[in-house]
Amino acid sequence: MTFVSDLEPKELWLHFDKILTIPRGSKNEKAMADYVLEVADKHGLKSKQDAASNIVVSKPGTAGNESKPTTILQSHLDMVNEKNTDVEHDFTKDPIKPRQEQGYLYATGTTLGSDNGIGVAAALSIMASNSIEHGPMEFLFTVDEETGLTGASNLGSDMLQGKQLINMDTEEEGSLYVGCAGGAGLNLKLPLNYISTPADSKALGIKLQGLRGGHSGVDIHLQRGNAVKLLARALNAAYKNSKFHLTGLTGGNMHNAIPREAFATVIVSSAEKDAFTQSLHDQIKALQAEFKPAEPDMNLAISDENSPHKIFDEATTQKVLNLLNALPHGVISMSYDIPDLVETSSNLATVKIDNGEMVIHVSNRSSVDSAMAGIQERVTSIGLISGAKVEEVEGYPGWKPDLDSHVLKISKEVHQDVLGKEPAIKAVHAGLECGIIGEKYPGMDMVSLGPQIEFPHSPDERIRIESVEDFYKLLTGILQRLAKDD
Ligand SMILES: [Zn+2]
Structure with a gap:
């Protein structure tokens, strides 16, 4: 005692x-x-x-x-x-x-x-x-x-x-x-097409880390950064300046946590390497400024890697970037009845590569059943447009x-x-x-x-x-x- x-x-x-x-x-x-x-x-x-x-x-x-x-x-x-x-x-x-x-x-x-x-x-x-x-x-x-x-x-x-x-x-x-809130989720499975790595290319490992994460229910209104979303956004913008191929993109490890870290491997031609690196740093710098109050410790690291044998083809690279960029994250709507209550939200929770597919788990919450169905359908639509298979994960009621x-x-x-x-x-x-x-x-x-x-x-x-x-x-x-x- x-x-x-x-x-x-x-x-x-x-x-x-x-x-x-x-x-x-x-x-x-x-x-x-x-x-x-x-x-x-x-x-x-x-x-x-x-x-x-x-x-x-x-x-x-x-x-x-x-x-x-x-x-x-x-x-x-x-x-x-x-x-x-x-x-x-x-x-x-x-x-x-x-x-x-x-x-x-x-x-x-x-x-x-x-x-x-x-x-x-x-x-x-x-x-x-x-x-x-x-x-x-x-x-x-x-x-x-x-x-x-x-x-x-x-x-x-x-x-x-x-x-x-x-x-x-x-x-x-x-x-x-x-x-x-009730919870429900979706797994989006995007088939990945690979080609062999061209000669005269460089592989770069990219890490976006230092974000605060948090619980995807109780912390979602804090508007913290989602590492997967931010890395996809920066890569998508950098792609417009210098073309590259992805060979991997992963992040997050729990369905109920906001991802704190995301990782990508990029293949870029030797000639484009410096321009790409500069462009990605510029993009992340802009995000660091945009998210500074919520994410003071966000940091990017780029390192040389050994070239893999195969990489995503051009269409797959673009689909991955567009899909991750299009998926929602954060507060979707606030309650009409209860002041300051988040009614519906979405968390792009995890991304991994499994068996030739990119598997993206999106976890949704809502205290209103019809609003839950609405956000599930919206994420499903985005998945279907990109050519992903969409599977519902069993949820629990609000x-x-x-x-x-x-x-x-x-x-x-x-x-x-x-x-x-x-x-x-x-x-x-x-x-x-x-x-x-x-x-x-x-x-x-x-x-x-x-x-x-x-x-x-x-x-x-x-x-x-x-x-x-x-x-x-x-x-x-x-x-x-x-x-x-x-
Ligand atoms: Zn408890």
Whole structure:
């Protein structure tokens, strides 16, 4: 036990202190699930687990509230395991080392796992409580949220009875979340035609690096550069001055991250080499100036390489440049309903060469289904014009804000009464399990809330300690009000 057990509210932090000692990286939640089942058992609560290992623990309503509507309280068991390279830490067995500084709780060189460990601890604490008033409860603990929401996606269809749900996986005190984006993607596969490398040509390796990247949902409005898009744009412009052949162009490595680096290999005639190099440097210099506030460290490196045996033919080179240049990246539209919410966006996420094809993955997000279909169709059209095959990648549904929600109304009232201020009503341009749960259990009335967590998924992750007390007051207040509700 650490100092964490002495924080307030004690009954919640005691569980979080224990959770810090349990390995629970995504797809490795068994020990964490066992702890939840152990707490359920200890308090005589029924639990069940589906084939995906999601857990539901049921607790009857407190005296007089047994026949009230059931409320579902949802959190996810897994965490993102990230550490600084200079830190010795084995996430499969070492406990997270908590550290307190200026009102915040941190780990030490690793993620803290307050996302979503505080939600899990709150659920356990309410499961164990005999003083908090509430109606019938179902505590839903999902697995593997962080690597693609697969726990929620595989949630058994007979796990839940309740029709109202509080998700505890948003990370901003003072806000209630009422919507999230759905995600979908496309793979564009462009056939590559090769010719043999002409004599008297030079091969150049080109690297565009130092961009900031970020999460393609929550950071897309920051208008950071996409390394693939910018390299394609610079090469496309340079091509107008000096012709060259590509033999490769790759970049990005995750579907949900904005590419930070892109690489190309170019074959240029010996006579054109200097002019091409100069032209590409000029193009990148212009981009560095254009993107300076968002991308202060963008840099280009050009180096001599050994000539490959074969290179893209002229038509393929032009198609690759035109296709990458034409594909959208960034914010497509903003919400009409929720101020400052990105409604639809597109991320040109990865480009690689596989089996004679260039495979481009474009990942799209929207909180409105028809807008999602629209951006998917637009990217498909661009792919088809260029002669690429286009394949849809399975996505997940969004959660469209319902500003008439009953749970939202109650949550707003309790926020005002208990915390003394009106909450901001928001939606997030990233995936939440609510989108998937709402699709599996139609008509589910949902709201999402949480304490103040900053820099999640990174070793800088921190939680404002006092916000946990407010979060717990709000949460238990909502449960009590829902129990009094007819
Ligand atoms: Zn989370």
